[in-house]
Amino acid sequence: MTALPSRHAFGPSAQEQADLREYADFAATQDGVALAAATWFSRRQHLDAQEQANLAAWLAADPLHAHAYAQLQHAHGAARRIPAHIAARWAVPQPAPAPAQAPRRPFLRSLLPYAAAAMLVLGVGAGGYQWRQQPVFSQSYASARGQRLAVALPDGSTLQLDTATQLHVTLYRQRREVRLAHGEALFQVQSKQGQPFNVLSGPVTVTVVGTQFSVRNTLAHDGQLRVAVQHGHVRVAGARQEQVALTAGQGVTADAGGRLSAVASLAPDSVAPWRTGRVTFGNVPLGAALAEFERYGDTGLVVRDPAVARLRIGGSFSLTQLDRFAAALPQLLPVQIVRSGATSTISMAPKAAAQPPAMQLPKNK
Incomplete structure (x- = not known):
């Protein structure tokens, strides 16, 4: 007579139920999109083919997903520059091995540390710690429909906002950041050694040191985000770790999912013609x-x-x-x-x- 399976085989064990409660308690305190982005980002180097396809589908499902993932990429780069003795203060303890008699599911055993570590990186990289993260200047700017607005920043850079444009500028001691919500702006960046200038818009991040370029975010209007360079060079990063380098007379577009087009040559006077x-x-x-x-x-x-x-x-x-x-x-x-x-x-x-x-x-x- 065949033996009946144990009660444990019909459902999660007490330990597994505790795991589920632990993760649910943690997730309840986090933003859902940010937590999902953090979990995907932390596991990005350990995904099989099906999981990679799932990640691509998640990024394409909503512009907010791609934007959250792009923020993680930026935050991760910032966190890697933190000195080891300071980063150690936020180290996430590794979970103790589960008892042999109560094996824990690999997914549940790994998910909480991954997500917690990723959310920590996001918090640290985006301003959750004080070292080098106090802004020295922070200001929002907006132009009305049909209006153009010229802005001079304290670092010597200048911005020209096209119609119906909204952005926020934050200058830190060792980096400069502009978040372009929508519209188009032309940037004339003052070169400063050791102070990169980043423009974050939708799923795209544009990084420069000193140049003149425009960024246009009309995702809600025509589903596209465009970067065009008039002088100097910039680096454009999409949501899938794609990166392209642009020089004067070149441009690239991105869709809501952060997919970058091929680099295109620009006609003379085609960069921000609204200036005239x-x-x-x-x-x-x-x-x-x-x-x-x-x-x-x-x-x-x-x-x-x-x-x-x-x-x-x-x-x-x-x-x-x-x-x-x-x-x-x-x-x-x-x-x-x-x-x-x-x-x-x-x-x-x-x-x-x-x-x-x-x-x-x-x-x-």
């Missing part, structure tokens, strides 16, 4: 061009036909002379503009021929 009151399009859909104009103010132009929105245009245009842009459209695209009060609807012209492969609008003055 212009906007530049490179063979983009008409709908995207109108949405870009709308970032600066109400245009009164409406497109309701998806086929019209897909027509492609390119060129450089004045942000203050939208009427010239509208007047040129029927001459260069198979469209007509019907005005009704304060709204002008762009629709396909009657019996319009198919649009040529690419239309390039001339610069207006």
Whole structure:
């Protein structure tokens, strides 16, 4: 007669239940996204193929996931620079081996130390300790829709904020940090030995020493984050430990998951053209061009036909002379503009021929 399995085989042991309670108590005191990011980050070098796929899916599921993971990467780099005698104060004790008669599940045995250690690194690296972490300057800046704002920082660097841009600047004794929430800013960074300048936006971190570059975060607008370099060089890091180096005349884009595109060459004067009151399009859909104009103010132009929105245009245009842009459209695209009060609807012209492969609008003055 076959022996019945023990009661222990039908459920967790008392020790395993204690493990579950211990982890639940710890997790209840932590931010859920931050804890998940910390656990993934701590285990990143021990993942099998399936777990790596799970991590990639988690990062892509929500921009907040990618941002939290990117913060861990930054915090980990900061924590590694802490002297050993100071880091020892926050050392996480290793758990004692479980008794042989009550084996503990490997997952439960390892998860709490991993998560606790990772949250400690995050706290230490992000400002949970006093050594070198007291800011010497901290200030938020924001520009309204249609407004541009120039900012001079105490370190000699300057910022130019485009329309509807929000960022926060924190200067520490040994590093400088800007968190760009949304919008676009042009950075002219004053070189300072031993004081790197980091711009954190969405899942991307841009690191420089001295250069001029722009960072644009319009993830909520078009799902993209762009970095463009006018002078000098920068290093751009995505959410998956990808890194690219950019020099003058180069740019890169990232999506909400932190995936970086191939490095692209930039046309002259294409870095932050809004500084001179212009906007530049490179063979983009008409709908995207109108949405870009709308970032600066109400245009009164409406497109309701998806086929019209897909027509492609390119060129450089004045942000203050939208009427010239509208007047040129029927001459260069198979469209007509019907005005009704304060709204002008762009629709396909009657019996319009198919649009040529690419239309390039001339610069207006």
